Structures are given as C-alpha cells and as structure tokens.
Amino acid sequence: MSIAGPGEGAPAHRTACVAAPGCDATSALLAPWLTRRSTGPRKLVAPGPGPGECALLLQAAANVSDHGRLRPCRIVPADTDQRERYAQAFLAYAAAARGLACAALLDAQVRDEECAKAFGAPCLLSVVARIATDVPQVPPHEQWMSVGASLGAVLGAATALGYAGKALSGPRVAHPAVRAVACGAGEVLACFVYLGSRP
Numbered sequence: 001m002s003i004a005g006p007g008e009g010a011p012a013h014r015t016a017c018v019a020a021p022g023c024d025a026t027s028a029l030l031a032p033w034l035t036r037r038s039t040g041p042r043k044l045v046a047p048g049p050g051p052g053e054c055a056l057l058l059q060a061a062a063n064v065s066d067h068g069r070l071r072p073c074r075i076v077p078a079d080t081d082q083r084e085r086y087a088q089a090f091l092a093y094a095a096a097a098r099g100l101a102c103a104a105l106l107d108a109q110v111r112d113e114e115c116a117k118a119f120g121a122p123c124l125l126s127v128v129a130r131i132a133t134d135v136p137q138v139p140p141h142e143q144w145m146s147v148g149a150s151l152g153a154v155l156g157a158a159t160a161l162g163y164a165g166k167a168l169s170g171p172r173v174a175h176p177a178v179r180a181v182a183c184g185a186g187e188v189l190a191c192f193v194y195l196g197s198r199p
C-alpha cells in the first residue's frame, strides 16, 4: 500500500500535522497506528487485556466499515475451556500433518509446542468470518475487506491500550477440528490474534 504525501490527494489541513515534524500531539494520538509492530505469542507476557478491555476491542472490531451491515466478522475471546479445546485440536492437526494416526504418537516436544500455541499468550482471540455469497451488491471481496478492517481495529485498539500482539493463521486454521472450536457452519477461522505485554 502506498501512502499519499502532502499534496498528493489529501486536503492540506489534514496533512499539515503529519507533514510537520515535531507535531507531538498528533504523533501521540496516532502512535498506536504509526508505530505498531507485531510481537509473537512466545514473547508475550502478562498482563493481557482483561474482560473489560476485551469488550472494548470487540466494540472496535464491530465498529468498522461494513457494506450492507452484513457483519462478516466475529471476534471470539478464548476462555480456559476454549483454550483446552484448541490444545486438543492443535494436537489433532499436528498428528494429521505428520501422517500419524493419533496425537498420542506425537513426540513430547511437538506436544508442548502445540499446547503453548493454545495457552501461551495472556489473551487469545479467534477471528471468525462469515462471507455471504447471496448478496450481489456486497461481493465477497468487500466482506473480506471488512473482516480485515476488524482485525486492524483490534490490533490498533490493543496497541492504544498498551498491549502488543500478532495475527497468526497457518495451515492449522483450516483443520476441521481447529475450525470447529470457534466456528459454526459456513464460517471460516480467518486467524488468531495473540495479545499480551512485551517483556
């Protein structure tokens, strides 16, 4: 994505602060979006967003541009029970990916790594998409853009609250056992968002 500089499309009064070095108030206001960097789940430590802050993140995710108000994105915070179900599903995925008949045949290190993906970060969110195919005026790509906007809103809002995190998908999100943890029929597990604090 290219970013328009001053005079390249944005009104002058909107670009003045961005263009002016040392505009501290604007820089501070925009810092979560100007400086956000991903931090992977293995590097995240407590605290993560609590229930009240998670509710704000979900509100930010819901309050994005959404043609037709189809609400193509659901964000699901994982409680302990759901993390346990993810751990079992990740083990099933890992076994299938290695051609093993069951998770009990995985070696201990792989088992530990898979469980860490479910329990490692202080906060785990599932980004679930439901893309309607019967609404011609809102084609799938527009709905996916809205899903992406929700992801960006969650990451931006989490950064604004002082947290760090990362969106991760990988082939495991397509495994039926993994998808079934948070998705219903016709839904796609778009990615996970891991949130917490930098050490």
Ligand SMILES: Cc1cc2nc3c(=O)[nH]c(=O)nc-3n(C[C@H](O)[C@H](O)[C@H](O)COP(=O)(O)O)c2cc1C
Residues within 6 Å of the ligand: 036, 037, 038, 039, 151, 166, 167, 168, 169, 170, 190, 191
């Ligand atoms: C939907 C989605 C899924 C992603 N899945 C992965 C992934 O599985 N593995 C990975 O290394 N990065 C993945 N990324 C990219 C990272 O979240 C991150 O954006 C990237 O490493 C760049 O780092 P930055 O955000 O600090 O610029 C994904 C991004 C998105 C939007």
